[in-house]
Amino acid sequence: MNLEELLYAETHEWVHVVEDNGEKIATVGISAFAVEQLTDLVFMELPQVGTAVEAGNEFGEVESVKAVSPLYSPVSGEIVETNLSLPDNLQTLGEDPYEAGWIIKIKLANEFDLSSLLDHESYQRQCAEEG
Amino acid sequence: MRNRQATKLIFELSQDGRRGAKMPTCDVPRQDVSSLLPAAALSASPPPLPEVAEPDVVRHFTNLSTLNMSVDTHFYPLGSCTMKYNSKRNERLAALPGFSDIHPYQPDETIQGLLQLLYELQEMLAEISGLPAVSLQPAAGAHGELTALMVAAAHFRELGEVRTKVLAPDSAHGTNPASARMAGFDFVTIKSNADGNVDLEDLQAKLDDEVAVFMITNPNTLGLFDCQVNEIANIIHAKGGLIYLDGANMNAILGIARPGDFGADMMHFNPHKTFSGPHGSGGPGAGPICVAEKLGDYLPLPVVTKHDACYRLDFDRAKSIGRVRSFFGNVGVLVRAYCYLRTHGAEGLQQVAENAVLNANYLLSQVKHMLPVPQGDRCMHEFIATASELKKKKGVTAMDLAKRLLDFGFHAPTVYFPLTIAECMMIEPTETESKETLDAFAETLFRITDETKECLQEAPHSTLISRPDEVQAARVPTLKWTPESVHVTDK
């Protein structure tokens, strides 16, 4: 995955959009920076396939030992696939956050949401400020 | 002295055929069990509990007790938990059969002494809080919060007002938002300002006609008395809302100020903190609540009333929210609270607050040279020091300091609460500690802030175990022993 091709939410989720049979499908995960900040993750709850999500709303949670962090959907649409092997292999999020560590795929309801996301460079700047 | 041989679980001591208790022989004509109970209901064998002899049980649990720090053995400045001395006399008195051996459904006329005690306790709590109506029923502080919020909901239902929100500052105990949700309210967080008090602008911005209750902890979890409390109460009252006071920190203001006088409409006490009930590795607590007169009719059933010289339980209260627990309440804890209050009297209670505040301020004055205290030079019963500079300087955290304190025989302060201050340690010495102990604690803290990063990150060094792997515990939860459990290694 070329990180510079990704878009990012201020809440540290990344999005990669591909076109599949005329449908825009967004793959969503969380950035390496976020995984590091969250420290050792111990639990994740995935949403049901078929659930409708709105940009900026919660779609799931990840837990470390002493914190719960909501996952926010960067885009609106319908969840078409979830990474079922992830909850049992949370280390994947740290080892390979942008490929094997993807979390959900969303069939986009619109492309408008994408325009409010950050590009790689802006997101890097945000991380530098937070770190 | 710790017994290094004692490393097993009670289940690993079990041997078939051993037993620690023998029951008397049956003195009534014995019938075949299968003639008394249907076969489908009977188990083939009793539950697979451990089989151990009485001396096994005594040695096992006694040895386990030696693995704990406790108030009886160590300085325990666990902020927000008020770990004061637990009086032995109260234990003996609460264990009198006339208190401990009473069945909850005994008629009122057979327990006049107990009802008198409970009635007088209601009166004393009303006096200390400045709120006249009291329920002793809630089982713990959080349960008191929930009960009071139900009382508030009943009040607004009666008024015909739709109020859906409960507000509390971001420094509040987690029980506040959790209780609000359980009572059916939406919860809204109010920011704290730079001083650690409620941010009035944020409050004003989030306040509307749908706000039922504002929950405030005062003194707050930063150890400060929020002097805006009266102003906040006026703002909330003007909008028709109620003020709930989380009484977790009452130790600082006993006899000094009363929540009912500074604007609260409802509050709970934590008798196991403020009135020195046993903490028992997490409980029992009790959560008596006191409310303003206009809310008294909604309190749970029953309350103790007095007619002439006769005490009774009053169930005849049409507006009551009902019951929040079975039986009367955590009476054993309440008896101890009564003993505590009778031991101190008015002057003694005020001295509790004065010495708690003196000890906290003294310790603050000794600690602030090593760790910054963001809220300044003064505090109430507890204060917050932060290790964030230390973290920047050499990469050690508040948790590292906390763990290292254990090596020197001090229980750690509360760390990482409240959530609003980075790398915080919340230190509450209580009034039942000496200057020498506080000095020794401060000296130790001074010494360890100078230690190497490696030493601190590896701490504790001298305890039974080093830091447990909490990630493994949460990822692969092992919540019970099974015969197949692997005994990893002996300690």
Add this chain to the structure above:
Amino acid sequence: MAYFFNTPEDQRKMLEAIGAASIEELFELVPPELRLDRPLQMPPALGEMELTQHMSELASTNSHAGEQACFLGAGSYDHFVPAVVDAIASRGEFFTSYTPYQPEVSQGNLQVMFEYQTMICQLTGMDVSNASLYDGGSAAAEAVLMAMSVTRRDKKVVTTASVHPEYRQILETYFEGSGVELVTVDTTDGATQMEQLVAAVDDQTACVLIQQPNFFGCLEDLQAVSEVAHEAGALSVVSFDPISLGLLKRPGDLGADIAIAEGQVLGTPMQYGGPYLGIMACRESFVRRLPGRIAGETVDRHGRRCWVLTLQTREQHIRREKATSNICTNQGLFALRAAIYLSLLGPRGLRDTAELCLQKTHYAASQFSEQERFSLPFSRPTFKEFVVRDRDRNIADLLASAREVGYLAGVPLKRWYPELHDCFLVAVTEKRTKSQIDGLIRSLTNSNTTTAVAHA
């Protein structure tokens, strides 16, 4: 005051270090207009001796189970508590330590929690247990809320009239204004009416809350109730008597999804209703919805077995308004007592205790049934308590006259069941002797209240 250390000299030195002129100055944070301008109006302080005399006087006016033979039950029971339980549980290292936030110096408490959780699983046949809740009543409420969360059904809960009336009252209080419908199924012959239950449970129902043995002491058909719940996708929540499991099949073996109990019977004195012990265990798949503290096994940095509080993200101090419950304190001291009690009894001691309760209860019931004045309204099998009907319908005087000769004879049922206004509930634990049972019957039949029939 005996609990303070600070002498005037200490105070002077401390104030000097603080840089304050007086203790009064330390309270500057509290605006003068918000302060109490008078001393509290409290009774005078008492020294230990005076307090002891005062408390002894108050205690002496209470009748208690040590001087009256106690046949009262209905959720709180006069079971025997071995001396070891008191001796160990009163050790300061258990008594005066708090929630094990620092596991390195709390391994004793954590191991006790872990052992307690294991024993509760052994006792109930359930997969996981928490480290305790407040008491049986609040555990019932928490279990129902948990079932609503697990099933994502928040419209309807079904219970039965044979569940402890106060547990049901708690649910009513909790549900007030929430839109949850609490349906209470009637009983017939002292147990749940199955046809009515089947009709009440539907695909909106979160759970069925049932008690075994039930409030009247009668056995329910737990398996059948669980099946009714499961067929509708609802959970079976069972409130059980821990002592009864010395003889009866375990909730986990009869389809229970969540098992709760009043744990007072496991080594805690009656103390007028609390503090007690809320027991709660459930299926493994619900563990992240389980309220309360949980201890788990792990290893330290050197690979040594040890214990920590775990799955804490369920709890209020982390999840705040999204927590599984608002519960913060637990009943650690009584979980400890239960663990000691169950260790002492072991499987055979528990079976013997249960059987003594059963035999004595049946002896007492048969003695009642032989008296002309009394009848037993329910014919179902009972374990350690049963309902007695007074044909003369004068229960208040009857029970009062028994008290005069040393018997706490039973709990009148009229308060909760108007139709049982002429009935009372008699509990017989292993502590009651044949001579006490015979004496009870004598005291009730010799009562000169037999002619006081008020209404037909």
